[in-house]
Amino acid sequence: MTAALRFDPIRLPEKCEQLRKEVRAFLAEEIAAGTFDPHKPNREDTDAPEFSRRVGAKGWLGMTWPKKYGGQERSFLERYVVTEEMRVANAPTRRFFVADRQSGPVLIKYAPEHIKMDILPRICRGEICFAIGMSEPNSGSDLFAAKTRATKTDGGYLINGTKIWTSSAHIADYMIAIFRTSPPTKENRRHGLTQFLVKMKQPGIKVNPIGQITGQYEFNEVVFTDFFVPEDHVLGEVDGAWKQATSELAYERSGPERFLETYYVLTELVRAVGSNPDTRSAEGIGRLVAQLHTMRRMSVSVAGMLQAGKEPVVEASIVKDIGTVWEQQLPHRVRDLAAFVEETATNRETLERQLDFAIKTAPKLTIQGGTTEVLRGIIARGLGLR
Amino acid sequence: MAESDNIVVETAEKIFADLADPQTINNDKKNSWQAPLWQALSEAGLPLAWVPDDLGGSGASLADGFALLNAAGRFAVAVPLAETMLAGWLLAQAKIASPEGEMTVLPASPKDRITVNADGALSGRARGVPFAKAAKHFAVLAHGKDGVSIALVDAAKVRTESGLNVGYDHSDTVTLDKVQPVTIKAAPKGADQTTLMLMGGVARSLQIAGALESMLDISVRYSNERVAFEKKISKFQAVQHNLARLAGESAAALAAATSAADAIANAKSFDDEVYLEAASAKIRCAEAAEKGGAIAHQVHGAIGFTIEHILHRYSLRALAWRDDFGSESHWAVELGKLVASRGADELWPLVASR
Numbered sequence A: 001m002t003a004a005l006r007f008d009p010i011r012l013p014e015k016c017e018q019l020r021k022e023v024r025a026f027l028a029e030e031i032a033a034g035t036f037d038p039h040k041p042n043r044e045d046t047d048a049p050e051f052s053r054r055v056g057a058k059g060w061l062g063m064t065w066p067k068k069y070g071g072q073e074r075s076f077l078e079r080y081v082v083t084e085e086m087r088v089a090n091a092p093t094r095r096f097f098v099a100d101r102q103s104g105p106v107l108i109k110y111a112p113e114h115i116k117m118d119i120l121p122r123i124c125r126g127e128i129c130f131a132i133g134m135s136e137p138n139s140g141s142d143l144f145a146a147k148t149r150a151t152k153t154d155g156g157y158l159i160n161g162t163k164i165w166t167s168s169a170h171i172a173d174y175m176i177a178i179f180r181t182s183p184p185t186k187e188n189r190r191h192g193l194t195q196f197l198v199k200m201k202q203p204g205i206k207v208n209p210i211g212q213i214t215g216q217y218e219f220n221e222v223v224f225t226d227f228f229v230p231e232d233h234v235l236g237e238v239d240g241a242w243k244q245a246t247s248e249l250a251y252e253r254s255g256p257e258r259f260l261e262t263y264y265v266l267t268e269l270v271r272a273v274g275s276n277p278d279t280r281s282a283e284g285i286g287r288l289v290a291q292l293h294t295m296r297r298m299s300v301s302v303a304g305m306l307q308a309g310k311e312p313v314v315e316a317s318i319v320k321d322i323g324t325v326w327e328q329q330l331p332h333r334v335r336d337l338a339a340f341v342e343e344t345a346t347n348r349e350t351l352e353r354q355l356d357f358a359i360k361t362a363p364k365l366t367i368q369g370g371t372t373e374v375l376r377g378i379i380a381r382g383l384g385l386r
Numbered sequence B: 001m002a003e004s005d006n007i008v009v010e011t012a013e014k015i016f017a018d019l020a021d022p023q024t025i026n027n028d029k030k031n032s033w034q035a036p037l038w039q040a041l042s043e044a045g046l047p048l049a050w051v052p053d054d055l056g057g058s059g060a061s062l063a064d065g066f067a068l069l070n071a072a073g074r075f076a077v078a079v080p081l082a083e084t085m086l087a088g089w090l091l092a093q094a095k096i097a098s099p100e101g102e103m104t105v106l107p108a109s110p111k112d113r114i115t116v117n118a119d120g121a122l123s124g125r126a127r128g129v130p131f132a133k134a135a136k137h138f139a140v141l142a143h144g145k146d147g148v149s150i151a152l153v154d155a156a157k158v159r160t161e162s163g164l165n166v167g168y169d170h171s172d173t174v175t176l177d178k179v180q181p182v183t184i185k186a187a188p189k190g191a192d193q194t195t196l197m198l199m200g201g202v203a204r205s206l207q208i209a210g211a212l213e214s215m216l217d218i219s220v221r222y223s224n225e226r227v228a229f230e231k232k233i234s235k236f237q238a239v240q241h242n243l244a245r246l247a248g249e250s251a252a253a254l255a256a257a258t259s260a261a262d263a264i265a266n267a268k269s270f271d272d273e274v275y276l277e278a279a280s281a282k283i284r285c286a287e288a289a290e291k292g293g294a295i296a297h298q299v300h301g302a303i304g305f306t307i308e309h310i311l312h313r314y315s316l317r318a319l320a321w322r323d324d325f326g327s328e329s330h331w332a333v334e335l336g337k338l339v340a341s342r343g344a345d346e347l348w349p350l351v352a353s354r
């Protein structure tokens, strides 16, 4: 028999519902104050540092982390609720999201104590931004082809090489990156990579912007030239980053952000069709809602597994595969249905503007965070095919 | 396959493994497996799982009954187990005791309507009624001047025209022409035709999810056995990716169906949240049956298209189950209308209600 893929019907506990109300109230205040426009997705998040601090002040960053690092020791399910409410409201989360989801947990696991005490509370306060330095010009899906070198020197390492597609590198205070510390071995081509904490905005690092087809600017090329990283900024085992990368990916891949990136066009379509839709619109909306509901229940279920201390790598890959394929198709399905929306729909212009942007966004959704093909490879391994 | 941690499911799985092995059944052209299987299920009290003790049943919880249906789907069980369970459940809503033997429910489509006449006799026609030919009694939901009633009807009193669904199981047309029921009672508040269709839809969703789990199992196994171009076909990346997608569809179906079952088992009434869960399950499981079944066939090549192979027992049945108690098109329209009537700003709160 194959591996059982179970997605237990986790119910969010009562305290999550209370929290959800608080988050909604907070976001409503921010919208009223003009911090962001929930109907305008094509915004750059570089301009919302104060929003990050206010989210931090609410205790909604590093929610699951130990209190001594500024965390709240709350559950993954509570964090889940905060994430989905922020996403659905189109809140400007780019500045803090990576650190909260990924970088913080990596530091908690692998950084020396004095670095944790220094950095984690600042993440929790919403003061600092992280970037992830994995991809390189000749190493994307095949992470283990990474070549950027970290050469041992007095008291640390010298970094030479180039990272690419690095989201938020232009605003980041830190990057967690993998560099080559020794060549791969014959037995293990994954050997030889080490994870490092890199302090940005220093000599030896150059961040070059790369434009995107949406017209936005989010990711970058990052060039390292004899850049010095002190010894105590090594995270985990030297040459052993490949073991660490997999569990990090379970966090990266199963969250609500993996099917909600184009969600706003669905709400806008419902608004446009009004309370009395024709059969075609009703059916189209009904199917999309059923698919959305199913994915969300799967994603909540994975959050429950993380809460229970499991590492649901295959389940997380399934959620990301189905979720990103869905959010990629969503704008196109909404466009199909929008063709029948009355000219007089009051939000017609907003819907069109949103569709325009979502359709431009769609191609990246099945690439960022690991491509569909790579995810299906992981699922196949979980099924015992590899 | 999932491990059962529940006595009802354990009992059922043992009976299915002994008496409903898909390969044995598939080889048996005379259907001589049906009687012993039904008898064993009846002796274990499974067909009346949802009927309380005092009404003649075994009083299992809704949750256990749903898990049982999922297990039945994993074996593509083709006796009226789900139908009898639903009939017993419907009768119990009006505190009508269940008789022994096979039953099914009327109507089985949201479009059909049975009416109660002034003298308490029932009239109307119901199409696509699963296993009507095999049923000794029908549990009927009917509409009259005074509202909704639930009735127990003797199968000998109705006209049944045989039909088959795409899975080769009986799916019949039943006509009631002023039929006097054995018992008829007013339905309690909330027990209406929509509730019955949602309940039936979730039963079918769990069966479809179970069938998909088995399709995934046998497809993975086959891909590890079949050799082509001097390699096991499981080593071809294109095949692996197809199987990964099948795993995704199977997982989505199971997640949607078990979530809906859990919602019903823990709800006080069939409110909007339960409606979302149950309708979504039927829509998503039907979509998964189509997409997942196609992949299972693709991986099996020609052998899976033969009547000798067991794949069709799962794939065709899963496709057929899409049609019972409202197709995915039906529920999508209804769910879309519900969402539209609540308004755009209430969509997310509805989706995020659990």
Ligand SMILES: Cc1cc2nc3c(=O)[nH]c(=O)nc-3n(C[C@H](O)[C@H](O)[C@H](O)COP(=O)(O)OP(=O)(O)OC[C@H]3O[C@@H](n4cnc5c(N)ncnc54)[C@H](O)[C@@H]3O)c2cc1C
Pocket: A131, A132, A133, A134, A135, A139, A140, A141, A142, A164, A165, A166, A167, A168, A219, A364, A367, A368, A369, A370, A371, A372, A373, A374, A377, B237
């Ligand atoms: C918006 C965006 C933001 C990003 N942010 C970051 C970031 O912050 N940090 C970071 O490190 N990276 C980031 N990335 C990079 C992302 O992780 C990579 O793009 C991704 O891993 C794919 O690598 P690649 O682009 O080099 O494509 P390639 O690896 O060259 O792949 C090209 C195609 O070949 C397919 N392919 C490759 N290998 C296989 C295989 N074994 N089997 C089948 N098919 C295969 C791929 O699926 C894809 O379809 C970002 C990407 C995007 C689009």
